[in-house]
Amino acid sequence: MPLVERYILKIAVTAFLVCLLGLTAVIWLTQALREVDLLTGQGQTLVVFLTFTLLSLPALVAIIAPVALFIAILYTLNKLNGDSELVVMNAAGMSFWRIMRPFGWLTGGVAAMVGVMAVVLVPASFNELRFLITQIRADFVANLVREGQFTEIDRGVTFSFRERSGEALMGIFLQDRRDERRTLVYIAEIGQIAQVDEESYLVLERGSVHTLTPGARDSSIVAFKRYAVDLSAFAPQGDLTFFKPRERSTGELLTIDDSDPVYAAFPGRFRSELHDRLSAWLYVLAMAAIAFAALGDARTTRQGRGLAIAAAIGGVVALRVAGFAATSAAARSDIAVVMVWAIPVLTLIGAFVIMNHGARLRRMLPAPKLPALPARLRSAPPGGVG
Template sequence: MTLIERYIFRVAGAAFLATVGVLTAVIWLTQALHDLDLITSKGQSALKFLTITGMWIPSLFMVIAPIALFIAVMFSLNKLNGDSELVVTAASGLSPLGLLRPYLALIVAVAGLCALVSLWIMPSSFQVMRDAWTEVKSDFLTRIVRPGQFNTLESGLVFHYRDRGPGGELRGVFMLDRRDSNELSVYLAENGIIAKIDGKSYIVLQTGTIQKQDKGAVPAMVTFDSYALDLSNFGSKLYGGPLKPRERSTWDLLNYDVSDPYTRDNIGRFRADLHERFVSPLYALAMGLIAFAALGTPRTTRQTRGLAIGGATLIAVLLRVGGFGVAGALARGPDAVPFAYALPLLGMVGAGLYAFRSALVPLLRGGRFVPAEAR
């Protein structure tokens, strides 16, 4: 990069970091307030609170980064033009392509970071969040729940134990699960203990019965000597049951098992999440190029740029809203897959054509365009 290109890159890069930092902090704080009960009612430490809420940051970054890049490119170009620096650089021979180079370096860097977050960091963060919530539920049962009381762990799930024995053993365990309106389950056991098996937290019940009744069916009862319940199934439905598509690695989504009942019932969500991971970085490229196309041409201070800013903002909003709409269509059927990739690519191509329209018009008319450096 030349000296002027490095200067432009620093201005745009600083604007991007400031914008993405502020937007992420504001939205993260809003999300963190929803999980404040980790400290107030579940007795967790501040470190656990920050660990769980911090795992939202990669997914927030995926949505915020293209928007922050758009704002940063618009801000830096408007600042450079307001200080007459764009006019001076153009008069000194810097071509539109030369002006694009530092911005393209920033756009590609942000898109690459989005790809890294989307394909690897974000699913890993959701797995960490799921494991952390399972530990919270385990701690809640062993430390917070008081003996002799009926404790509502969540709507429809009641837990009770008579007293606590040596080594944290729970005596006289009772659990009522009616979260599903079509199914009622009652667990009774003489003893229970929280244990980790293969890295997962379980409550192991000993010497008891399970009574189940489906809607309109005859009640059934099963006796057991030992029965292990996965704690990930007893808690927020957001983190219970099988791994959600967003919690699985990209490799797992590329090679999912269609014979698995959960995968078969949620094939649309698997397809949508997989393609969204590959499409998301393209929106960073499109957003950055749209902002450059709108304000990349030098103008005097007497020429208004409000119309260009408003038009670019409207196009960027429509593009991103359209992307969210296509993401919903992906979950409904595979026919939307081409549109998922075509939408950001169309934005990129359209922005590129508009940004270099002054070079393309002579070519279309049969003339020959000569770059400023060669004149």
Template sequence: MSRIERYVLRTATTAFLTGLVVLTGVIWITQALRQIDLLTSKGQTILIFLLMTGLALPSLIAVIAPVALFAGILYTFNKLNGDSELVVMAAAGVSPARLLRPTLALSIAVFAGVAAITVQVLPWSFGQMENLTTYIRADFISNFARPGAFNDLTVGFVFHYRERTPDGALRGVFMQDRRDPEHVSTYIAEAGKTLEKDGSSYLQLSKGVLLRPQAAGDSAMVTFDDYTIDLNQFSQAVAAVKRPRERSTVDLMLPTAADRADAAMAGHIRSELLDRLASPLYALVAGLVAFAALGEARTTRQGRGLAIGGAVLAFVAIRGLGIAATTLTVGVPSAAIFVWLIPLAATLGALAMIFRQPLFLAHAARRAATRPA
């Protein structure tokens, strides 16, 4: 790379990283405030709070990185235009391709980073978040649920106990699961205690009854001496079958027979896989659309502001269409072609605009004229 190319790359990279850190930080703080109940109602430590919110960072970065790249490229070439540096470069005979190269280099680097996050890091982070959620809820029962209070373990699931003995056992346990209004379960037991086995949390109830309302208005009652409840089943985030976003990319490519037989699950798996594979392409789209708008020397009279506005609208429209196409594939498998067609068409369209700019055409004409016969 020449000195000019390194200068453009350094300026664009600095702008991109600044935008990425600022945007990610603002959104992360917003998300973190929504999890503040971990420190209050759930009684967790600041370490658990930071770990839970930190696991959300990969998903934020994957979404924000193309936007930050787009803003960084626009800022860089708007600055070069505003300081008349592009005009000087053009007058000195600098090829437009030399300005495009650092843009492509940064775009490809962001593409690779986003691809690594969406394909490998995101499934791991989502899986860790679900495991941590289960731990928090189990820990909440064993250590932080207040005696004498009706504690919401999750939406529709209430937990209550009268007192805690010195050895940690719970006395006077009451639980009610109303998450499914058609199948309400009520547990009443004299005592209970939490257990850990093979990485799973359990609540063992002693000397109690299980009540389930019947259609006739009566309740079916089952008495028990010992009854063990898997706390994982009461977590909204943990299910017997992993959700698509928690599965590895290889698992999404090779769904089980049960997944293929379930039309709804098959649709969500297809949509998740396409989103992971196609999302990184928007980093290339972002860099090229921004360069197509401001990569050529412009004056204010030539509508630099109009070019920026047009580029922003174009990128928002392209990304919006991409999200819509990915969502559509849940129920319409044939829509998968649009998931690929939209970013590829946008990339080719931006390249066509770039190579049809007067400076590119003039430089190509000069090279053709000086080429030996």
């Protein structure tokens, strides 16, 4: 790669990384602050909190990377033009497409990265996030129950403990009235949560199980030194794990079974999600093409580029709004799937037309009218005004 192309690529890559890291850090921090309740209100550990927030990073990067690339290209082209470097390159015989070559390498790399993330990493992170959310919800002791309170964690199930002592719960009371034929009451001095084969158990020590039968005068009591209660039997109902389209792998979306209950209820969402993933890389190319079309040619410092930058930003906003609208419409109609692909492709074609014929189009526009010179200056001798 020639030295001048390496120089352009270095500026563009540096600007892209700065934009990507800066925007990702700001947005990730705002989302992390919203999840502080995992630590304060739901009693989860710092590891769970960091895992929960970091799993959202792939989706953030996939959304931010095209925007960061667009900003980096605008910055680099504007900087090269402001320093008159584009004018010098053109005067030295460098063609427009040769100047754009290093930007093409960067755009291709970002498009490949976004494509891999959209197809593989983002659904995998959402899938892991769903498992984590399900696990947090299943831990009703951390979520629902507070010290010294009798809490109904499900219809007919009441749980309470006196206090915490490290990982142990002191003074356990658990009543199960779901079976109309009998009522079970668990009382223990100490209880502790244990994980066995991804299942949660409440291990009770030094307690008893009371069985109350309707109509019976007495209850049966069984004392124990150690007893394990399956917590999944007491978890709130309706927490079955149903994976949404965005939480499923691309291979699963391509080979979805018609008997899947979620697919049977929302087939359009699966179709929309699939095409949105597969077309994500095209929007990277379209955004880069808009930036090239707006600022790719050299102009003198007297020719303002503010209008071109504003037009490029407006074009990107319109592109993304149209893309989101097409993706939403694809969930309701098969025909709208064509628009998911057509919008970035048509944008690319339009940008290439402007890049190829931009100079000719500008010559067709009326030249700006300059203010007339005063009469005494128009009639002044070449040597100046006396």
